[in-house]
Amino acid sequence: MKIKTKLSWGLGFLFAVILLLAGLGAYYANRLAKEAGEVLKDNYESLEYGKNMLQATDQFLPEDSLAYAAAIKIFKKNLQNQLNNLTEPGEQAITIAIKENFDLFRQTAGPKQDLAATNKIMAAIRQDIFRLTDLNMRAIVRKNQVAQQTADQVIMYLVIIGTFSILVTLTFILNFPGYIANPIRELTASIKQIANRNYEQRLHFKAQDEFGELADAFNQMARKLDEYEHSNLARIIFEKRRIETIINNMSDAIIGLDEKQIILFANNEATLLLGLTEADLINKYAPDVALQNDLLRHLLAVNESVPLQIFNEGKESYFTKDVIQIKSPGTANEEEKLIGRVIILKNITQFRELDLAKTNFIATISHELKTPIASIKMSLKLLRDHRIGAVNQEQQKLMEHIAEDSNRLLRITGELLNLAQVETGNIQLHYRETQPTEIINYATQAILFQAEQKHLKLETNLPNELPPVNCDLEKTAWVLVNFLSNAIRYSPEQARIVISAGSVTSSNNRFVRFSVRDFGRGIDARYKDRIFDKFFQVPDAESIKGGTGLGLAISKEFITAQGGSIWVESELGEGSSFSFSLPVV
Structure with a gap:
């Protein structure tokens, strides 16, 4: 019925x-x-x-x-x-x-x-x-x-x-009512069991009605799921072991955590670096393990990408840390949900050693090049002396080209030496209390001749009173000179360059911001994130010469070493504004 x-x-x-x-x-x-x-x-x-x-x-x-x-x-x-x-x-x-x-x-x-x-x-x-x-x-x-x-x-x-x-x-x-409600209650409980992967759950309704048909359909579904589960279990276990084998044989240290910071896996390289066994890590709450392990505590707490120096296997090794957030795919009614993260430590010791060798080589070559360049400049000065003898117009042009090339070589050599100091951590900073106007005057006087040659107008926009900053005057002025040189190089003739400074407050700390604004072609948004990388130059259709791709990278190192920050704001066709800030005394 x-x-x-x-x-x-x-x-x-x-x-x-x-x-x-x-x-x-x-x-x-x-x-x-x-x-x-x-x-x-x-x-x-x-x-x-x-x-x-x-x-x-x-x-x-x-x-x-x-x-x-x-x-x-x-x-x-x-x-x-x-x-x-x-x-x-x-x-x-x-x-x-x-x-x-x-x-x-x-x-x-x-x-x-x-x-x-x-x-x-x-x-x-x-x-x-x-x-x-x-x-x-x-x-x-x-x-x-x-x-x-x-x-x-x-x-x-x-x-x-x-x-x-x-x-x-x-x-x-x-x-x-029980005749109607009891089967529904049993069906609900059975569905929850199926959701918990208990595919052996069955319904037993003796009534020859819709509930009986529902029980037959449910039992058939449970049997199919049970068959599917058992048929794929061996394959899933095999795939799991294969993935574990791949992870354990990777040269990078890998640690996996769930959304509650429970350690799910750690490969052999990670256990060696942490000095712990797999039993000490797997299924343990990561912050609890970190209480007894400084390296794990550092990995969980610090999100910066600075290379880590770890003493391992009797020598110092260098690693970079990458954190990959694992999210479940969202649905129409539900957003993506964080289900865990993976910490990867890449061994960059070999690259670090090569980089150090490169830095030493650059420092040595730059130092050795200074002597012949100085000799070339001395010889050029003697050739220009009329007491030595008169030169014709073609010889004069050749001497001008030699002077330009020697100056360019000398500038490149100086930048390479500065880069070597930066990379080896041997930057010599001489701090003193300095007025911002002193830094700006120092820099504008250095590039005033270059600006006059292109008929550029230098404008300064300074408030009446600015607090002093604690900085290295020469290196800070060098950064500002680099900004101004680039602005002169990329500005059309008879344009203007605006130099400004102002006091700003951030996170309860006061800074003085220095900016150089030009009205040239600007920088494509694709290249702004790489503008401070070493040896990077913005692709230029007009092939403007004179840059090495080191000036802005060195400027960034000089400013960050003094506790400041550096950035660029630019729109293609609207010009560029290079800025840096230094903390107030």
Whole structure:
């Protein structure tokens, strides 16, 4: 039987119970009302007629002809009504006796009446009226008792039927919802078990209805999932072992954590660097392990990309740290969710050693090149001396080219030496309290001649009072000169260059910001992130010569070494603004 049919039968049963109770109540209420109506119609009207006739007999006074005639009329009317309302046994004989005595009374009444005979007839009439009244009173009492018995029977029947209906309905109410809800509850619990990968869960509904069909479909689904789970388990285990083997054989140290910072895996290289076993790491809370391990604490706390120096296997090694955030793919109703992260330590010791060798080589070559360059410049100076001899126009041009090339070589050599100092960490900084205007004046005087050659206008935008900064005057001015040289190189003739400074506050610290603004071609957004990299030059369609790609990289090292920051703001076709900031004394 279908659930819909069972619901229809159940609701139909409740409807039938309601109809039964309503029908019985209406039937017995109508029966009681009918019996009460019969009492009113039969006996109560007879009592009313008897009372009216008694009252009329009191007016039978022949001396007053008008009152006598009215009383006779009333008595006659009520007597006639009583003759039409004979309902009780014996009531007819009494009523006829009253009528006969009344007729006799009318015959004897008059001026020549026999008073004794009249009174005797009147007494008989009144006595018969009392007998009629008493008969109807006893009939009312009897009928009332019958009605009361009927009411008691009705109450008893209704109580019996109502109690039976309540018991049956209560049983239906208690059991039928469970018939619907229990299978749904079992189905919900089974679905949760399936969600927890318990594919051995089964439903057992014996009913031959939709729930039975649902149980069969659910059990079939669970069997298929169980088969799929077991068929893929070996493959999943194989893939897991293969991935673990790959991770363990990688030369980089790899540590995996979930979203709660529980360590999920750590390869052999990571355990060697941390000096811990796999059992000390796997399934452990990373911050707890970090309390006893300085390297892990540093890996969890520090997010900077500065190379790490780790003493490992009897020598110093260098590593870079990469942190990969693992997120679950989002859905239409749900955003991406962080489910873990992987920390990778790449061994860059070999590259560090090569970089150090390169730095030493550059420092050595730059130092050795200074001597022949100085000799070239000395020889060039002697050639230009008219005491040595006159030179023609072509020889003069050759000497100018030699001077330009030697100056360029000398500048490149100086930048390489500065770069070598930066990379070896041997920057010699001479701090002193310096006014920002002193730095700006130092730099503008150094490039004033270059600006005049291109007919450029230098504008300064300085507030009246600026706080002093603690810096190395020469190296800070060198940075500003580098900014100005680049601005001159990339500005068209008769343009202007704006030099500005101002006080700024960041994170409760005060800084002085220095800026050089040009109105040249600007820098493409693709290259702004690399503008401070070593040897990087912005690709230039017009091939402007003169740069080595080291000036901005050295400038960045000089500024950051003094606790400042450096940046660029530029839009293609709108010019560029190079800025740096230094902390206030």
